[in-house]
Amino acid sequence: MADRDLAKIYAVAVRIPFGRVATYGQVATLAGLPRRARLVGHAMRELPDGSNLPWHRVINAAGKVSRRSGLNIGEGYQRHLLEEEGVVFDEHGRTDLERFGWDPDAPLPRSRKARPKR
DNA sequence: CGCATGACCTACG
DNA sequence: TCGTAGGCCATGC
Numbered sequence: 001m002a003d004r005d006l007a008k009i010y011a012v013a014v015r016i017p018f019g020r021v022a023t024y025g026q027v028a029t030l031a032g033l034p035r036r037a038r039l040v041g042h043a044m045r046e047l048p049d050g051s052n053l054p055w056h057r058v059i060n061a062a063g064k065v066s067r068r069s070g071l072n073i074g075e076g077y078q079r080h081l082l083e084e085e086g087v088v089f090d091e092h093g094r095t096d097l098e099r100f101g102w103d104p105d106a107p108l109p110r111s112r113k114a115r116p117k118r
Numbered sequence: 119c120g121c122a123t124g125a126c127c128t129a130c131g
Numbered sequence: 132t133c134g135t136a137g138g139c140c141a142t143g144c
Contacts, residue, residue, distance in 0.1 A: 024126050035139050041125045042141060058125080062132095066125035078125090 008032055009043045016057040019086040020102040021095060023061045030104055041066065056081040057102075063094045 008031035015030075016022050022030075024037035033039060044055045045068065056078040060066045065078045079089055087100050 025128085028126090035127075036141090037126045038124070038140060039126090044125050047125095055125085060125080061127060068125050 005031070005033055005036070005039060006043045006046075009040050010053055013044075013053050013055065013058055016054050016102050019100065021057050021059050021063075021082065021087060021097070021100050022102040023059060023063075023097070024066075025061055026102070026104075027058060057085075059095070063097045065093065 009027060012027045012030045013022075016027075024040040028034065028037045028040050031040075040058065044058060047053060047055050056065075059078075065076075065082075076093075079093065082095070083089065087095055089095050
């Protein structure tokens with residue numbers, strides 16, 4: 001059922017740490033849905049506004065914030081939220097997945113090890 | 119039930 | 132990095 005898959009997606013999305021971003025494919029894979037990145041997109045689209053889910057931390061594989069169909073919520077709203085978390089965007093509206101990309105192997109990089117330096 | 123669309127991804131050039 | 136092509140699947144008409 002779709003609802004069950006959506007629950008997995010939400011479970012993964014809520015795990016995205018502060019100041020980090022994850023791609024649809026990544027979330028889908030972590031949710032146990034390798035080829036269902038599109039489903040993640042639909043899941044986000046169906047998300048209510050007052051949701052506690054960090055949907056703004058979910059972006060596409062290109063490192064850019066995806067544009068919702070038809071009316072978008074605002075000019076760079078998602079980008080603003082990410083910037084508030086410390087995520088930096090370049091002129092192309094793209095972010096560095098190498099630095100801000102969420103590493104499932106390093107859920108909490110509170111110490112050294114996974115240093116997002118580059 | 120079939121067709122078109124979509125907050126997408128991967129592969130190839 | 133970008134453009135094109137193929138694929139996946141839920142949702143709406």
